[in-house]
Amino acid sequence: xxxxxxxxxxxxxxxxxxxxxxxxxxxxxxxxxxxxxxxxxxxxxxxxxxxxxxxxxxxxxxxxxxxxxxxxxxxxxxxxxxxxxxxxxxxxxxxxxxxxxxxxxxxxxxxxxxxxxxxxxxxxxxxxxxxxxxxxxxxxxxxxxxxxxxxxxxxxxxxxxxxxxxxxxxxxxxxxxxxxxxxxxxxxxxxxxxxxxxxxxxxxxxxxxxxxxxxxxxxxxxxxxxxxxxxxxxxxxxxxxxxxxxxxxxxxxxxxxxxxxxxxxxxxxxxxxxxxxxxxxxxxxx
Numbered sequence: 001x002x003x004x005x006x007x008x009x010x011x012x013x014x015x016x017x018x019x020x021x022x023x024x025x026x027x028x029x030x031x032x033x034x035x036x037x038x039x040x041x042x043x044x045x046x047x048x049x050x051x052x053x054x055x056x057x058x059x060x061x062x063x064x065x066x067x068x069x070x071x072x073x074x075x076x077x078x079x080x081x082x083x084x085x086x087x088x089x090x091x092x093x094x095x096x097x098x099x100x101x102x103x104x105x106x107x108x109x110x111x112x113x114x115x116x117x118x119x120x121x122x123x124x125x126x127x128x129x130x131x132x133x134x135x136x137x138x139x140x141x142x143x144x145x146x147x148x149x150x151x152x153x154x155x156x157x158x159x160x161x162x163x164x165x166x167x168x169x170x171x172x173x174x175x176x177x178x179x180x181x182x183x184x185x186x187x188x189x190x191x192x193x194x195x196x197x198x199x200x201x202x203x204x205x206x207x208x209x210x211x212x213x214x215x216x217x218x219x220x221x222x223x224x225x226x227x228x229x230x231x232x233x234x235x236x237x238x239x240x241x242x243x244x245x246x247x248x249x250x251x252x253x254x255x256x257x258x259x260x261x262x263x264x265x266x267x268x269x270x271x272x273x274x275x276x277x278x279x280x281x282x283x284x285x286x
Contacts, residue, residue, distance in 0.1 A: 031064035070108035098122035112137035139182035155198035
């Protein structure tokens with residue numbers, strides 16, 4: 001329970017023009033909206049703008065606190081797309097969503113050009129799977145719009161020359177220095193250990209077991225495990241049958257102090273989060 005107390009004591013408030021997240025009081029849910037033909041779980045399901053808008057609205061109705069819009073699959077082996085193609089996918093959806101739903105919109109991109117366009121259109125957050133280290137212009141774009149940024153650990157390959165948690169912390173420290181150097185406010189930075197990125201099965205399991213160590217960095221944590229291959233390997237099930245496995249990882253994350261979970265299935269995760277939060281944070285919630 002030590003790591004949980006560390007997280008609750010932080011009492012950070014993440015806020016924008018039309019939202020406020022009092023961290024440490026409950027776990028917040030980021031709903032995944034992939035506008036891609038090839039994402040591993042829902043690829044091709046929401047490439048039509050109207051279908052994407054309706055799915056986002058469903059997730060909000062079910063209790064999502066944030067909608068994370070992605071226009072490029074980041075699954076292993078997926079083909080990269082150009083910034084222009086990515087914008088063709090996400091920009092029309094973002095432009096609609098900022099007018100039609102009341103929760104903040106995050107855009108999952110590592111390209112500064114895409115980030116600039118969607119933030120100009122009204123998006124509220126950026127979720128960078130390369131932790132501001134892939135596109136050297138990204139941090140300046142985020143700073144210009146004064147928005148939160150989710151910084152994920154990532155690397156090419158799965159070789160680590162040191163303890164994996166130490167390597168992840170080193171990566172985060174570099175990303176944080178980039179962010180602060182560009183003028184991003186410290187209170188707008190959230191860290192994501194990057195389950196499934198630059199890690200094999202055993203490494204993913206180890207990171208999950210040691211998530212609480214990331215609290216020592218002093219930043220909020222996002223956990224994204226929804227239906228990933230780690231769960232599939234444990235259960236020997238395809239993505240669409242990994243909901244219960246995802247719920248288990250959500251609980252493990254909350255027990256180790258994460259503030260946000262990024263998931264496909266809102267209703268099931270919200271119920272799980274409410275029960276876990278009542279046990280873990282009940283005294284804090286009165």
